Amino acid sequence: MIDLLPSPHGIAAAVALVVAGAIQGSTGFGFSMLAAPMLAVIDPAFVPGPMLAMAVAVSAGGAVREWSDVNRQDLAFSLTGRLLAAGAAAFCVSLLSPGAFAATFGFGVLFAVVLSLLGLRIETTRRSLFLAGALSGFMGTLTSIGAPPMAMVYQNAGGARMRATLNAFFVVGGIISIAALAAAGSFRFSDLLLAGTMLPFAFLGFLLSGWGRRIVDKGRVKVVVLVVSTASAFALLLRSLA
Template structure:
């Protein structure tokens, strides 16, 4: 996928000499798998799809993947709207807003790579404590902290879901998916607006996201029967596995 001189992603995914059809197929499959995971458990789109998209064409992240996340979050939040934990959502968003601004300032001053290993270590420690029996409390203060950690990590590294997911790992399936969907809808919208304000590229990002939208829709539809399986006792293990994958992705990027 050749990038134009402006640094924006190729507007037509199918009109490129830089990447074979195999690369384009890999992007579609990664988006499909990530959308399926997130619509089933509450997280997964960024973790699964973003690394593949970055390998195929670095300009495909973060703009198009943020737009895809917004679209998926709208569908998930609407589907599970009755189960959204509104007080927890409000507290998490209150923590995210200033943390996002802090993340922007951090990236402007220091290389993001400095934080990858640190965040990975913190995540792995939280996962280990969870497996050992520690249970994060979903108090107002706890949600503000989780929202702040998510916003800061997401801004600095592009991986922000795990802090919120760890706090919600013991929740009911619909509650987890609906609340996280609403949270990521607002968070991703803020991030993409800030991105366009700083570096531009809105038109190209939108057109690429539209071409990948069918994969998101298919992944979302596939999640309907999967939710029953996940909600039967697999939600917490799935969240911990995905969070572990996030930590390992951060660690691999730090070592690279």
């Protein structure tokens, strides 16, 4: 486990969480997609448990802030899919070697980036929400990165609906994934302590996200997420080869 601040690794982890918290507060997604690959390079102990715990806390802040814009029907279908997939994914964690775990991260993030760059358009329907929720649950439980499938479904929705509903989804979905990991023996009290130690940095970023909400509809935040996620993905792939 990394040394706490002010070690170089601790500072790097803190900066990653501040940026990720600002992105999450601005868009309703991207916290794990941005921070998890970077923190996994710093120390694998951050994933998946501690990252999921921090994502739940930051997403809860976003859901409360825009609660009136949460779409309950969207939540029902997407969370049903996530619940069905999370249990199966939890029992796959022990099947991955550290190298394969890093490679799964890298290829998963690159795949999401490619889909975004290709401009894949998915309508927000009951079927797409269910399938995206299931894929998000599987990816999120295994790698802490469950945002890409849900973000793709909401890429053409309004900003407030997207932010509020995705934040609510990640709160409930993250709790489901943590429970599944705990049942499989892959989430321990030490994970909760690590999450609690680093959580203030994530919330600092969230509190600074007001500017991001004002520009998110112009598409600028998406560019930042894609660039940083691509760099993180390549770093993870290099780590898996090592």
